[in-house]
Amino acid sequence: MNTDQTMQFIYLVLLGAAIGGSALVAGRRDLGKTAQHAAIWALIFIGVIGAIGLWDDISRDVAARQTVMDDGSVSVPRGPDGHYYLTLTINDVPVEFVVDTGASEMVLTRRDAQRVGIDLNDLAYSGFASTANGIVTTAPVTLGTTTLGEMSDQNLPAVVNRGDMDMSLLGMTYLGLYDRIEIFNGELVLTR
Missing domain, CATH: 2.40.70.10 (Acid Proteases)
Incomplete structure (x- = not known):
């Protein structure tokens, strides 16, 4: 991992912590519902990352060969x-x-x-x-x-x-x- 990638990773971790922290503070009265929403967003995030990672394979399979x-x-x-x-x-x-x-x-x-x-x-x-x-x-x-x-x-x-x-x-x-x-x-x- 080069310096730019490390800095981007640190930025994303800090951004995620800030968003997660604010969500916990806002939903502290109903932690069950907050955890449910967090799980849904985590699955959406994983799905988007997976789609981006597989995009070349998906587009190659869908695209015409000639x-x-x-x-x-x-x-x-x-x-x-x-x-x-x-x-x-x-x-x-x-x-x-x-x-x-x-x-x-x-x-x-x-x-x-x-x-x-x-x-x-x-x-x-x-x-x-x-x-x-x-x-x-x-x-x-x-x-x-x-x-x-x-x-x-x-x-x-x-x-x-x-x-x-x-x-x-x-x-x-x-x-x-x-x-x-x-x-x-x-x-x-x-x-x-």
Whole structure:
């Protein structure tokens, strides 16, 4: 705790003591009712402090994850972990991606690949990718229809990762389709 925080804490304690003391003096004839009112105010105070502490979590859960703007561009707020997440529709199935400018390709998890209609038994894991967890094998695939906002693309190349991944990666083969990619004020904006 730095000096400013200490001084603020002392001020709040003194202010609380002054308010509490005046309430006790004013309600000394009926201490039961005064204690009841004090308990109600304490619960209100704790509730407000809790709401302030959780505000970022609440607003993040309520806020839209991505927005299509009037000009057709897509705006995405930064996630709580500092990453940007986009939901693309592949073959009419929503797939959540983490934006990864370090990934060369669109990389699907096996689960997401199966969800969009790719038969995992027909895949030939002939490629390799170097990841933070080491070398993994990948299988090239061609996606049918990929949609983000108003933008639709046909027959995009992607790979299915044979290794374990929590989420599919949106790499440069997809991001490169956009004329402009910018990060401004904590939002990622994709424009064609």
